[in-house]
Amino acid sequence: MINARPPNWRNPRPPARYRFLVIGGGPAGLMAARTAAAMGARVALVEAHLIGGISANNGCVPSKTLIRTAQAYAMMREAERYGARGPSEITVDFRAAMARVQRIRERLVRVDSPERLTAAGIDLYFGHAHFIGPDAIDVDGIELRFSKALIATGSRALLPNIDGLDEAGFLNNETVFDLEALPTSLLVVGGGPLGCELAQAFARFGTRTLISHREPLFLPSEERDAAQMVSDALARDGVEIHLNSQPTRVRVQDGRKHVDLLNEGNTATTVVEQILTGIGRLPAVDGLCLGAAGIEYDAIAGIGVDDFLRTSNSHVYAAGDVCLKFRFTNTAEASARIVVHNALLFGRRRLSALTVPWCTHTDPQVAHVGLYVKEARERNLPVKTFTVPMHNVDRSITDGAEDGFVKIHVREGTDQILGATIVGRGAAEMINVVSLAMVAGVGLCRLATVIHAYPTQGEAVRQAAQACADTLVSPLLAGIRRWWLKARDDPQAEHDAPRH
Known part of the structure; x- marks a missing residue:
């Protein structure tokens, strides 16, 4: 470097x-x-x-680079799903993937x-x-x-307190990107953003991957349905999931790490080549x-x-x-x-x-900005939520990326945006539109008037905005509209309308 x-x-x-x-x-x-x-x-x-600090050298830059390569291997395996014929044999070149990480890391650090x-x-x-x-x-x-x-x-x-971990050796975000060979097996400790991202990536490279998380669901800060979608995605990619579970002891035998996992009072032992800790900072x-x-x-x-x-x-x-x-x-x-x-x-x-959006770069991605419903209610803010499933969006269907949703929270009775969660392949880019609206003080209904390029996944945001606009039409105005349109079709209805 x-x-x-x-x-x-x-x-x-x-x-x-x-x-x-x-x-x-x-x-x-x-x-x-x-x-x-x-x-x-x-x-x-x-x-x-x-x-460059952690972000450039051991964080966002190398991890997203590695995730992109892992995604390429996943798409090759799923070629038939897209109407294509995949390669007859897929050989993972992990050394080439890590060389790409190094090149990109050097390139971006060069700016500073x-x-x-x-x-x-x-x-x-x-x-x-x-x-x-x-x-x-x-x-x-x-x-x-x-x-x-x-x-x-x-x-x-932040390192977990596991008996024997130091003696056995482990990886964290500051050392995992120095690997030269793909581990045959890997235990990821921690189901936060880093743990979920890297567990999915290594599973897609072909590593037998396990993830242990002490809570009942991954991404504990995110909305439950969003976290569940990530859990389902990890399982589809072959990650062995251990929730409500935590490692208690590690010992090395014959060059491999034997890890005791405690789950609801029961202890099971798994054997892996490497351990990656990702419980926080x-x-x-x-x-x-x-x-x-x-x-x-x-x-x-x-x-x-x-x-x-x-x-x-x-x-x-x-x-x-x-x-x-x-x-x-x-x-x-x-x-x-x-x-x-x-x-x-x-x-x-x-x-x-500050209005700060963030994203967990799993596949699908989970992006958020502003308040969660729980936070809004703790502040005594009445909330109404507008949800659009990604399987209702044309571009998501054509891309074969129907898992996910757009969920936008507004203050009830208004179109003031309080927060949003987006789950989907393009969530990291889509959340920026909502973030911009919040910073600019633009209400959700105004976003319904924005014409999006077609077909794009961002159309889901406009659909949520249109749903909000429809609910804010007062019953009186809706009745006048219906009467007016009926009168245009039936002249007698206009003649019979009451006079004031």
């Missing part, structure tokens, strides 16, 4: 004080540093490992290479940073002072010496911030995974823009004003 960290890099000589200092070179840190430098501020960016960051006016330091005062940090012996600072150190993998706060700067934090929740993303030290802000509940790349970048505006331009932009 030369583009992410040149081997012979020499840190610059620091000035007396930086106007804006950023700790962490992931999505939030890069966005903040570039934006602040473009404004004309003297900016320092400190990164302990690789430019150290040379380009330096050319943009950013002083780049590689090394471990820790606070030595309220307005100063140390980077491997170099003291950097600042007027304002941003902590954007991201998050690290923790904020990366270790080693920062936050107390030296008067910054309050929690090891689980991360750095405490207010709605303006200020920490308990008014000169220091935080953004991204290190302080936010929703740990997504788009949220990290959006929060970084808020910080730059508030820290350098004395702004008052609020985190709570």
Whole structure:
């Protein structure tokens, strides 16, 4: 990963004080540093490992690249379903798939290479940073002072407490993309987005794949029918599903991992070549010496911030995974823009004003924005939901992708969009239309007037909008319309209409 960290890099000589200092070179840190430098501020960016952070090096970029290759193999196997003749024999070249991951990872990291960051006016330091005062940090012996600072150190993998796991060895999102050979068998621990995505991908490559999840359904934050569709899809792809189940012990025998799975008081043992943990992430706060700067934090929740993303030290802000509940790349970048505006331009932009969509990239995808029904009811907001199954959408039928739905929640009696969940092959793109409407303050009924290209899966959003528009027609107006149209067909009806 030369583009992410040149081997012979020499840190610059620091000035007396930086106007804006950023700790962490992931999505939030890069966005903040570039934006602040473009404004004309003297900016320092400190990164302990690789430019690009988890997202570019060990997260979204490599995982979505691998998922796309796995999807290609799945479509080859299903060729007859599409009226095509598939290859007589499908040989998986996992080494080629991983080589593609590496190429794409290098290509995208190149956009934020150290040379380009330096050319943009950013002083780049590689090394471990820790606070030595309220307005100063140390980077491997170099003291950097600042007027304002941003902590954007991201998050690290949360490891399950399983007896013998460390001794047996395991994979996580930071190591799985370094595999050189396809595992013959794999146990995925955790049924969240990462676990579901990679379990499906490895099953499609031909690995005997098991997934263990301690709750009764995958994707516990999502709506139940959406999570059930993902569970059904994993089962169709051959994933062996263990719900209400958790590994309790791992031991190695004859080079293979023997894992005890506890389910409702009963223990069963499965034997696999590899174990992949994907139970979540923790904020990366270790080693920062936050107390030296008067910054309050929690090891689980991360750095405490207010709605303006200020920490308990008014000169220091935080953004991204290190302080936010929703740990997504788009949220990290959006929060970084808020910080730059508030820290350098004395702004008052609020985190709570953001509308953030997200997506789990299984097949079908699960995308969401805004409130869930449960959340709306907890806020005493009356909700009406409009649902369109994807099997009612022409493009979904032609594509053979009928699993899924569009579900849009509005405040009852109005067309104000409160939230939406979309399940389907194009859900990640379709959710953006709803997100745009929410940000722009456009009601759902207005989307019924938008003409979509035909045939597209986005037509499902328009159908939901039309259903909303139909329900908001008052009984009086509907009666007048019926009378008017009947009168046009029957002149006597108009003559007999009551006079006022």
